[in-house]
Amino acid sequence: EVQLVESGGGLVRPGGSLRLSCAASGFTFSSSWIHWVRQAPGKGLIWVAHINSDGSGTGYADSVKGRFTISRDNAMNTVFLQMNSLRAEDTALYYCARDRAFAFDFWGQGTMVTVSS
Amino acid sequence: QSALTQPPSASGSPGQSVTISCSGTSSDVGNYNYVSWYQQHPGKAPKLIIYEVSRRPSGVPDRFSGSKSGNTASLTVSGLQAEDESDYYCNSYAGSNLWVFGGGTKLTVL
Numbered sequence: 001e002v003q004l005v006e007s008g009g010g011l012v013r014p015g016g017s018l019r020l021s022c023a024a025s026g027f028t029f030s031s032s033w034i035h036w037v038r039q040a041p042g043k044g045l046i047w048v049a050h051i052n053s054d055g056s057g058t059g060y061a062d063s064v065k066g067r068f069t070i071s072r073d074n075a076m077n078t079v080f081l082q083m084n085s086l087r088a089e090d091t092a093l094y095y096c097a098r099d100r101a102f103a104f105d106f107w108g109q110g111t112m113v114t115v116s117s
Numbered sequence: 118q119s120a121l122t123q124p125p126s127a128s129g130s131p132g133q134s135v136t137i138s139c140s141g142t143s144s145d146v147g148n149y150n151y152v153s154w155y156q157q158h159p160g161k162a163p164k165l166i167i168y169e170v171s172r173r174p175s176g177v178p179d180r181f182s183g184s185k186s187g188n189t190a191s192l193t194v195s196g197l198q199a200e201d202e203s204d205y206y207c208n209s210y211a212g213s214n215l216w217v218f219g220g221g222t223k224l225t226v227l
Contacts, residue, residue, distance in 0.1 A: 035216070037163075037218075044120075044204075044206065044218065044219075044220050044221040045155070045157075045163060045206050045208075045218045045221065046218060047208070047215075047216040047217060047218055050214050050215075050216065052214075057214055058214065059213065059214025059215050059216075061118060061215075062118050095162060095163075100165075100168065101151070101168050101169050101172075102149070102151035102153070102168075102169075102210040102216075103151070103153035103165055103168035103169070103208065104153070104155070104163070104165060104208070105165045105168070105174060107162040107163055107164075108162065109162055110162065
């Protein structure tokens, strides 16, 4: 069974940092691209970042470029999202999702990030 | 990276068909056949229902269909059922390892 489990969310002050993790199981992780997608309370889905199977290729939304870094450890079947210089507008539920044909076919349940003083 | 444009709401009666549009540009929807659609019920993670414009993942009813013309993609839900009441989001690949979502459409079954 494909599973994606996010962790690492929490309350952080503006300007602070957090590192999110996405632990995968039930599929060949080392061959899979992974994305992060976020959703602010009551709002729509926003694509955040992507990483290819070996970590050599990444992409970021303009709103997070230069502040967020996506990485992966294929030995641990885990993808990370390092979030620095956090702003109130980064407050959201962060999902990781597996890529299939440039779509997101399996999603985790999300981890909540709240940026507030 | 501008969001794709979806109508905020749509509605239909049980048994009817409803079509939700997703308008992009020649840099995303119009340039790639990598349009996907997601259904999201309140408090749940999104679920993939259409990928590559018109392909359905295993287990998705054939009442859901997708198409594209130029810079606009569409999702059609035929034979509306009460459980189809949900939020729907389109997404497109935009090149250079970038993706973009639409703002979402709330579908109400009357």
